Amino acid sequence: MSSSVKGMRDLWGDELRWFRRIEETAHRVFGAHGYREIRTPILEYTEVFKRSVGDSSDIVAKEMYEFLDKGDRSVTMRPENTAGVVRAMVDHKLLVNNDPQLLYYMGPMFRYERMQAGRYRQFWQIGAESFGVASPESEVESLAMLFDFLQGLGLKSLSLSLNSVGTPESRPAFNAAFRAFFDARADRFCEDCHRRIETNPMRILDCKNPGCQAALEGHPTIVEFLDDASKAHHTRLKELLTTLDIPFTENSRLVRGLDYYTRTAFEVLSSDLGAQSALLGGGRYDGLVKQLGGPDTPAFGWAIGLDRLAMVLKQLHGEAPFEPAPLLIPLGEAASAKALQLAREWWSAGLRVQLETRGCPLKKSLQSANRMGMKLALILGDGEFEKGTLAVKHLETGAQEEWAWNDVPSRLKG
RNA sequence: GCGGCUGUAGCUCAGUUGGUUAGAGUGCUGGAUUGUGAUUCCAGAUGUCGUGGGUUCAAGUCCCAUCAGCCGCCCCA
Structure with a gap:
């Protein structure tokens, strides 16, 4: 008896048909927006992820398939694809002029995690990245594409949750204010949050512990500590979304797990997902390209998990349409x-x-x-x-x- | 990494306070005159009871370990 490696699975039959439906819709919709596909290697030097995703994140700290190859190089199976795409952009010097680069990718990612419904150690993502444009317009363009994509798949009851996580410059002021807020009611926060206040204070905002959520009532928001430019950016973004009839809710407690995000951060949630409620997430990451050795380049992007998306589609529509040949x-x-x-x-x-x-x-x-x-x-x-x-x-x-x-x-x- | 639940034919599951050769439904194979399925009828095959130890005269059933899956936490997509 043999079986697949834990967390790895075969895709076939109805589920694979949903995957293909998703992928075909992505090619069509993203292509219409002028995005071009890129495929990067599954294996990257470990440094690529350590420098982008962030040493402190759980992904890097304990979830990566990281090993030495036969030449004693430390390599890692990609836990996400943004870092690889940025690395490729830098390698090929595609960001030296000021043209926007609109790219999308799809493929398997790897994280060594405890399994659960819709969560596997090899999982599939589709993502879109837009490089070289700092404007709210580019974010709305990307979000509009995302919604065209999801609507093209027949999804309706989704909610867009929006926040700004500020910039490296504006964050210290928020952290100071938040620290004071936290200290005033420290006893009401859980153990994890006491650890987070030292490592990554923003993460306390999305602690799932009900006690912590209650204690956060009236917390200082990141948005109120934004610099003027970021504040204007955030306001303009909301105006544009309203103009396009893209419904959203502002969520001052929304933060992202990856260290590279700046300003706009968002998630799309689905009620059909149980504990895995976030269907996708993304945001702006203006510092990442420079961090990986490229020119200072603004960027915005998001990624969606196919395993969960296919699960939702199946719940919603049943079997994927299929008619065998005569x-x-x-x-x-x-x-x-x-x-x-x-x-x-x-x-x-x-x-x-x-x-x-x-x-x-x-x-x-x-x-x-x-x-x-x-x-x-x-x-x-x-x-x-x-x-x-x-x-x-x-x-x-x-x-x-x-x-x-x-x-x-x-x-x-x- | 933490907590809880589950593991018996391909699939869905029964299996009593431990007690003979382990069952059902569905599916599968063959047949009901050799070119007509799905419906019906008849016949048949199928399991290392997740794996490894232990207790016992005796273990699918009790105990321990381990593996796998599910649910929640953590994290994230």
């Missing part, structure tokens, strides 16, 4: 040679036909066709062979009719 069943040697010829013509004409090649009794073929969910069986026996026709059986109704070979293309399309 089965062409030849009976006898002459017929099976002819069937190969006919099928070849139809395939090159773009028709979908599956060929029965077992040479088994008709009964077996029909049983298989039925089990595979086929709607049509195209039977080519001696009688049909003589006449240049097919016996066409509709497997749902049992009705049967006869088609001339030449009519098959037009009839299958209709």
